Amino acid sequence: MAEPGGTGPVGPYPQRVETEEDKTDYDKLRRRVLWTLPYGLYVVGSRATDRRNAMTLNWVTQLAFDPKLIGIGVEQSAHTHELISAGRVFSLNTVAREDRAIVRKFTKPVEVDETAGTLNGFAFHDGATGAPILDQAVAYLDCEVRQSLDLGHHTLFLGEVVDAGFQRDEDTPVLRMEDTRMSYGG
Numbered sequence: 001m002a003e004p005g006g007t008g009p010v011g012p013y014p015q016r017v018e019t020e021e022d023k024t025d026y027d028k029l030r031r032r033v034l035w036t037l038p039y040g041l042y043v044v045g046s047r048a049t050d051r052r053n054a055m056t057l058n059w060v061t062q063l064a065f066d067p068k069l070i071g072i073g074v075e076q077s078a079h080t081h082e083l084i085s086a087g088r089v090f091s092l093n094t095v096a097r098e099d100r101a102i103v104r105k106f107t108k109p110v111e112v113d114e115t116a117g118t119l120n121g122f123a124f125h126d127g128a129t130g131a132p133i134l135d136q137a138v139a140y141l142d143c144e145v146r147q148s149l150d151l152g153h154h155t156l157f158l159g160e161v162v163d164a165g166f167q168r169d170e171d172t173p174v175l176r177m178e179d180t181r182m183s184y185g186g
């Protein structure tokens with residue numbers, strides 16, 4: 001995983017920031033501001049030929065309503081990045097609040113057991129696009145990539161929703177970043 005917020009102080013700096021110490025302080029402050037942005041917390045499934053993966057992700061939002069597009073920001077060093085670039089599909093899984101422990105399981109390389117149909121021990125099935133959907137997910141959005149934007153350390157993948165559904169009660173509270181002690185980016 002990339003260092004939170006980059007490897008060192010990152011510009012640009014406002015005019016009042018002059019010394020190296022000012023830059024470090026400003027970098028930390030800007031990070032704290034960025035961390036106050038409210039986020040959900042999800043598991044993204046990816047697939048290229050017979051290779052499948054799943055990873056924890058919070059950088060996601062809907063970006064258009066006709067067509068139905070969502071955007072996800074994916075680290076270029078992630079295995080998920082390789083699979084989405086090759087397979088051009090991904091699934092977005094929402095997670096029940098009570099299942100918050102699941103997100104820790106998908107912040108490291110995933111072990112796929114095709115015979116058992118599990119990713120790191122969690123049962124999955126393939127969605128319409130072929131991307132894996134966790135059986136435990138409250139709901140899913142199954143997407144085909146329409147565009148991607150290279151942002152340096154990350155790529156913004158724009159996926160059109162080609163299938164969606166609930167797998168648990170629609171009122172199930174879904175996980176948000178503030179339900180955990182985790183943070184990302186900043």
Ligand SMILES: Cc1cc2nc3c(=O)[nH]c(=O)nc-3n(C[C@H](O)[C@H](O)[C@H](O)COP(=O)(O)O)c2cc1C
Nearest residue numbers: 055056057058059074075078079080107108182184
């Ligand atoms: C709370 C949290 C949020 C994360 N959000 C993102 C994200 O939005 N985008 C991303 O690329 N990685 C994110 N990550 C990091 C990935 O989960 C991590 O790099 C993972 O190991 C990548 O898996 P992969 O290499 O198997 O694809 C997040 C990690 C945590 C703990």
